[in-house]
Amino acid sequence: MAPVAGPVWRRAVSEGLGTALFLSTIVGSGIMGNRLSGGDAAMTLLVNSMATGLMLAVLIVILAPLSGAHLNPAVTLLEALQRRTAWGELAPYVAGQILGAFVGVAIAHLMFGQDIFTASHHARAGGAQLLSEFIATFGLFTVIRGTARRHPEVTALAVGGYITSAYWFTASTAFANPAVTLARCVTDTFAGIRPQDAPGFLVAQLLGAAAATGLFSWLDRRRPEQP
Amino acid sequence: MAPVAGPVWRRAVSEGLGTALFLSTIVGSGIMGNRLSGGDAAMTLLVNSMATGLMLAVLIVILAPLSGAHLNPAVTLLEALQRRTAWGELAPYVAGQILGAFVGVAIAHLMFGQDIFTASHHARAGGAQLLSEFIATFGLFTVIRGTARRHPEVTALAVGGYITSAYWFTASTAFANPAVTLARCVTDTFAGIRPQDAPGFLVAQLLGAAAATGLFSWLDRRRPEQP
Amino acid sequence: MAPVAGPVWRRAVSEGLGTALFLSTIVGSGIMGNRLSGGDAAMTLLVNSMATGLMLAVLIVILAPLSGAHLNPAVTLLEALQRRTAWGELAPYVAGQILGAFVGVAIAHLMFGQDIFTASHHARAGGAQLLSEFIATFGLFTVIRGTARRHPEVTALAVGGYITSAYWFTASTAFANPAVTLARCVTDTFAGIRPQDAPGFLVAQLLGAAAATGLFSWLDRRRPEQP
Amino acid sequence: MAPVAGPVWRRAVSEGLGTALFLSTIVGSGIMGNRLSGGDAAMTLLVNSMATGLMLAVLIVILAPLSGAHLNPAVTLLEALQRRTAWGELAPYVAGQILGAFVGVAIAHLMFGQDIFTASHHARAGGAQLLSEFIATFGLFTVIRGTARRHPEVTALAVGGYITSAYWFTASTAFANPAVTLARCVTDTFAGIRPQDAPGFLVAQLLGAAAATGLFSWLDRRRPEQP
Numbered sequence: 001m002a003p004v005a006g007p008v009w010r011r012a013v014s015e016g017l018g019t020a021l022f023l024s025t026i027v028g029s030g031i032m033g034n035r036l037s038g039g040d041a042a043m044t045l046l047v048n049s050m051a052t053g054l055m056l057a058v059l060i061v062i063l064a065p066l067s068g069a070h071l072n073p074a075v076t077l078l079e080a081l082q083r084r085t086a087w088g089e090l091a092p093y094v095a096g097q098i099l100g101a102f103v104g105v106a107i108a109h110l111m112f113g114q115d116i117f118t119a120s121h122h123a124r125a126g127g128a129q130l131l132s133e134f135i136a137t138f139g140l141f142t143v144i145r146g147t148a149r150r151h152p153e154v155t156a157l158a159v160g161g162y163i164t165s166a167y168w169f170t171a172s173t174a175f176a177n178p179a180v181t182l183a184r185c186v187t188d189t190f191a192g193i194r195p196q197d198a199p200g201f202l203v204a205q206l207l208g209a210a211a212a213t214g215l216f217s218w219l220d221r222r223r224p225e226q227p
Numbered sequence: 228m229a230p231v232a233g234p235v236w237r238r239a240v241s242e243g244l245g246t247a248l249f250l251s252t253i254v255g256s257g258i259m260g261n262r263l264s265g266g267d268a269a270m271t272l273l274v275n276s277m278a279t280g281l282m283l284a285v286l287i288v289i290l291a292p293l294s295g296a297h298l299n300p301a302v303t304l305l306e307a308l309q310r311r312t313a314w315g316e317l318a319p320y321v322a323g324q325i326l327g328a329f330v331g332v333a334i335a336h337l338m339f340g341q342d343i344f345t346a347s348h349h350a351r352a353g354g355a356q357l358l359s360e361f362i363a364t365f366g367l368f369t370v371i372r373g374t375a376r377r378h379p380e381v382t383a384l385a386v387g388g389y390i391t392s393a394y395w396f397t398a399s400t401a402f403a404n405p406a407v408t409l410a411r412c413v414t415d416t417f418a419g420i421r422p423q424d425a426p427g428f429l430v431a432q433l434l435g436a437a438a439a440t441g442l443f444s445w446l447d448r449r450r451p452e453q454p
Numbered sequence: 455m456a457p458v459a460g461p462v463w464r465r466a467v468s469e470g471l472g473t474a475l476f477l478s479t480i481v482g483s484g485i486m487g488n489r490l491s492g493g494d495a496a497m498t499l500l501v502n503s504m505a506t507g508l509m510l511a512v513l514i515v516i517l518a519p520l521s522g523a524h525l526n527p528a529v530t531l532l533e534a535l536q537r538r539t540a541w542g543e544l545a546p547y548v549a550g551q552i553l554g555a556f557v558g559v560a561i562a563h564l565m566f567g568q569d570i571f572t573a574s575h576h577a578r579a580g581g582a583q584l585l586s587e588f589i590a591t592f593g594l595f596t597v598i599r600g601t602a603r604r605h606p607e608v609t610a611l612a613v614g615g616y617i618t619s620a621y622w623f624t625a626s627t628a629f630a631n632p633a634v635t636l637a638r639c640v641t642d643t644f645a646g647i648r649p650q651d652a653p654g655f656l657v658a659q660l661l662g663a664a665a666a667t668g669l670f671s672w673l674d675r676r677r678p679e680q681p
Numbered sequence: 682m683a684p685v686a687g688p689v690w691r692r693a694v695s696e697g698l699g700t701a702l703f704l705s706t707i708v709g710s711g712i713m714g715n716r717l718s719g720g721d722a723a724m725t726l727l728v729n730s731m732a733t734g735l736m737l738a739v740l741i742v743i744l745a746p747l748s749g750a751h752l753n754p755a756v757t758l759l760e761a762l763q764r765r766t767a768w769g770e771l772a773p774y775v776a777g778q779i780l781g782a783f784v785g786v787a788i789a790h791l792m793f794g795q796d797i798f799t800a801s802h803h804a805r806a807g808g809a810q811l812l813s814e815f816i817a818t819f820g821l822f823t824v825i826r827g828t829a830r831r832h833p834e835v836t837a838l839a840v841g842g843y844i845t846s847a848y849w850f851t852a853s854t855a856f857a858n859p860a861v862t863l864a865r866c867v868t869d870t871f872a873g874i875r876p877q878d879a880p881g882f883l884v885a886q887l888l889g890a891a892a893a894t895g896l897f898s899w900l901d902r903r904r905p906e907q908p
Contacts, residue, residue, distance in 0.1 A: 006448075010445075010446060010448075013446065014446050017369070017442070017446070021366055021369075024362065024396055025392055025395075025396040027396075028395070028396030028397060028398075029392070029395035029396045032272075032395050032396065032397075032398070033269060033395065036268040036269035036272055037267075037268075037269035038269075040269065040718075041717040041718075042714060042717035042718035042719075042721065042724045042725075042728070043269045043270070043273075043724070044269075045713075045717055045728075046273070046724075046727070046728060047269070047272075047273060047276075047395050048395075049728075050391070050392075050395075051391070051392040051394075051395040051396055052392075053735075054280075054388040054389070054391055054392040055388075055389070055392040055396070057385075057388060058370055058385045058388050058389045058392070061373070061374060061377075061381060061385050062369065062370060062373030062374060062385070063373070066373075066446055066447065107358075107362060108396065110355065110358055111355055111358050111359045111362060111396075111397055111398045112355060112398050113353075113355040113398070126794075128791065128792055128793060128794040131788075131791055131792050132792045135705065135788060135792060139702055142698070142702075142743065143739055143743060146742070146743030146744070146747075147742060147743065150742075153381060154742060154834060158738075158739045158742050158743070160388075161735040161736075161738060161739050161841075162735070162736070162739045164731070164732070164735055165706055165710070165731075165732040165733075165735040165736040165739070167732075168706075168709070168710035168713050168714065168728050168729075168731075168732040169705055169706040169708075169709030169710045169713065169732055169736070169789065169792075170709060170713075170792055171709075171713070171792045171793050171794070215698070218691075219691060219694065219695050219698070219747055220747065221687075221691075233675075237672075237673060237675075240673065241673050244596070244669070244673070248593055248596075251589065251623055252619055252622075252623040254623075255622070255623030255624060255625075256619070256622035256623045259499075259622050259623065259624075259625070260496060260622065263495040263496035263499055264494075264495075264496035265496075267496065270496045270497070270500075271496075273500070274496070274499075274500060274503075274622050275622075277618070277619075277622075278618070278619040278621075278622040278623055279619075281507075281615040281616070281618055281619040282615075282616070282619040282623070284612075284615060285597055285612045285615050285616045285619070288600070288601060288604075288608060288612050289596065289597060289600030289601060289612070290600070293600075293673055293674065334585075334589060335623065337582065337585055338582055338585050338586045338589060338623075338624055338625045339582060339625050340580075340581075340582040340625070380608060387615075460902070464899075464900060464902075467900065468900050471823070471896070471900070475820055475823075478816065478850055479846055479849075479850040481850075482849070482850030482851060482852075483846070483849035483850045486726075486849050486850065486851075486852070487723060487849065490722040490723035490726055491721075491722075491723035492723075494723065497723045497724070497727075498723075500727070501723070501726075501727060501730075501849050502849075504845070504846075504849075505845070505846040505848075505849040505850055506846075508734075508842040508843070508845055508846040509842075509843070509846040509850070511839075511842060512824055512839045512842050512843045512846070515827070515828060515831075515835060515839050516823065516824060516827030516828065516839070517827070520827075520900055520901065561812075561816060562850065564809065564812055565809055565812050565813045565816060565850075565851055565852045566809060566852050567807075567808075567809040567852070607835060614842075
């Protein structure tokens, strides 16, 4: 992640702006795809995965110089554990990410003439779903760690491309992000997840992130971290 | 935006060439998608969004060194307000953009054997549509401002990727451009918009552009503008 | 175009290798798309346009350092007229391009268990088709001229992205290449064109290439050619 | 391929990690596409080709600095024959690639609630299929050789883009990789291949790789290899 500066609350707003646009894209493109295709799930996931991956890449390009473009509480937590983000910045970053995510869902609903928030009835439970989230987040953190020393544009393209791919190769469509998971509880549309299924997703995501970080640190041991 | 030089009327022709190819793509790919898919709206918007985003990225790569590749009166207006474009260049730029946009629609119609211009009957009205245009243009200007100091290729990929995504996550399919909006009034095809719906779109677009410019200037305050 | 060296016949083989892989992609992906979709024209053109644009970008990246990656007799002709390619190299280049194109069609047919060559019955005639080829080639040469001084990777992405887009916004699906046009006469599949329709396409393509070269030279006059 | 260092068994783990994620993507996205589309083969291959190409590009970006990102026993064999990889490293690399590929298939099956391994019944036999694999691997090695001296990001984009394209222009959907071929024998899903059809694929792949390497060495003779 690129070095960033400036007051932490300004960077927290940057993270919130990013997750708001991100969630508007996830939820809005799901609604649009579902409407235009008359409920064709393959076509809807195709446009949903394409719109989401492109927007994520764009957001990382724009926001990396401003706030590091974490856009994901698990990223911020791992950055803090590895002492690349100060512990005191964890709370404002995560607050910005979660608040922005909910604002993004609300904006998507308003753009499509729906209620601001509605509890989701989309069941995503069971071992196969949890393994999917573990693998999806393991892959995401492998990509983030694997491109951390490159230009932000490389990270952006790799993360965006990975997410579009992961929508399809996992059974859960790769949430891989606690803020995204929480905010998708309040949309009863294509992208939603039942609130009672969210805690399992969060645990699987954190385990996947930790496993990837550990494995990649070992794989990459030969190259000392530049200061 | 890259620094440009040469007589202003030559740069206005560059802007007109760009918006002509841009509108030919928007309108032409909508006609082609609709014809080949037998009216499948999801498939048509898929190819429409893909063709439009790719062409926009290509046009920015080509025309950034010649005229800055604004391709959008709202961009030129904001550049003038921020004193990066001389006020005397606003009129020729915007004239080139609007004239080119109408020429582009005419060329698309001729390529598909249709009348040169026909008034659109595609209704795009109501608060959800106006909010969509506000958000679509807010996002576009966030992307433009967020990549303004990078290579034109980064701006090109980011803007093109954003527009393909925004076709799907907004209810209005992201016009986000006054010249595009005016020219799409005279095509009674997939991409059209009723003339009476255009003024609301223009106002929403200008408000979205202004809001993004203000917010991003504040977010980015720590980095002084290079001369 | 990048400077190249080595004996001209080796570079002609490079051009032939490129057009062979290019035509195999155009014809093969058309057959595959048509088969798998049960004749759905929109789905077939979607995969056809995607496969063709990606392959063209890849071929330009690979072959630009070896032979300039013209892959198109109209490009070689314009390069010769502008004295960037020696006149004596025109014939071997064009011969390599056309021969490679026919080999590519034959390989596609063999991969899909069809006769090596079959005359096409796909009618592509009339003014709208000819205007489409003029515009398609005009756009292609605008892209080529507009990226000629950049890295080959920029040209590759821009040309590939343009062709995927142009498949959709023109009524002819953007042949834009005389060697491609001739070789597509001998495939009676999705990508074919009736032999009697080819001459009109060739004329429209050459006129479009000349118009774009002239306009772009004027637009770009302020920047003298580097030696 | 980028120069790499560190103990060979750590690099073999890197190769195994890569082929595991690669096979999870190939098999998983095939299952997901088939399920969501209700067995629509064109839509399934579309998302399968897109997910596979994107993931392959991402894996090359990440793993090139760690192990060279061969991800393919034919690549490692050719590297050894050309003395760019030590012969003693061939066995651990290939073991890592094949083991990882089977692990990847197992993970995909578990994510979608299926048995860990099942023999495939998907027939892929006959001359047209073998020619397809020869051409697919010929093209892949042309791309690898043609970008070997560029940044890993260029190789990544070119190889990923090529594979997405080759899924469509070959009749076999471009396996082009012995480890992938072996592991796809044990999945009775969209991506599978009958075990009895695998040996022919392997022979065709090795011949295609050798032919491309030979041709490209000759085409590229003018540029001496940097040490």
